[in-house]
Amino acid sequence: MAELPVGGFAERDSFVDDARHLVDRAAEQVFGPELPRSFQIVVRYGHPPQVLVDESRTAGMLVLGRHGHRGFLGLSLGSVSDACATHAHCPVLIVSDHG
Numbered sequence: 814m815a816e817l818p819v820g821g822f823a824e825r826d827s828f829v830d831d832a833r834h835l836v837d838r839a840a841e842q843v844f845g846p847e848l849p850r851s852f853q854i855v856v857r858y859g860h861p862p863q864v865l866v867d868e869s870r871t872a873g874m875l876v877l878g879r880h881g882h883r884g885f886l887g888l889s890l891g892s893v894s895d896a897c898a899t900h901a902h903c904p905v906l907i908v909s910d911h912g
Contacts, residue, residue, distance in 0.1 A: 825858060832856050862896035869901035876906045 833856045840848060848854075857864045869875050877894050890898065890907065898905050 829856055829858055861893045862900075865893065865897050866900045866902070869897070869903045869905075872903045874904045874906060875901055876908065879907050879909045 833854070836854050836856060840852070840854060844852065855868065857868070865875055865877075875897055877897060879891065879894055894905075894907050898907065
């Protein structure tokens with residue numbers, strides 16, 4: 814999920830279309846042309862923590878990526894991960910890009 818400015822602007826539909834295209838391509842790279850029946854792609858516009866917490870009401874799990882080196886030994890969460898881990902209505906898995 815990328816953070817887009819909240820509010821009305823002319824490029825909004827273009828951003829949503831571009832995001833959908835990127836997610837579709839990533840899913841096809843992982844699963845091939847046939848997506849699993851239980852796999853659902855959702856592209857929503859809004860403030861990322863609020864959108865993800867809202868989506869968690871009907872999700873089985875939120876899986877979030879984490880990157881960067883914050884805090885003591887890089888253990889600190891970013892604001893989106895922290896909000897989701899604190900407020901989500903389902904389990905949250907936070908995956909780091911570091912081994």
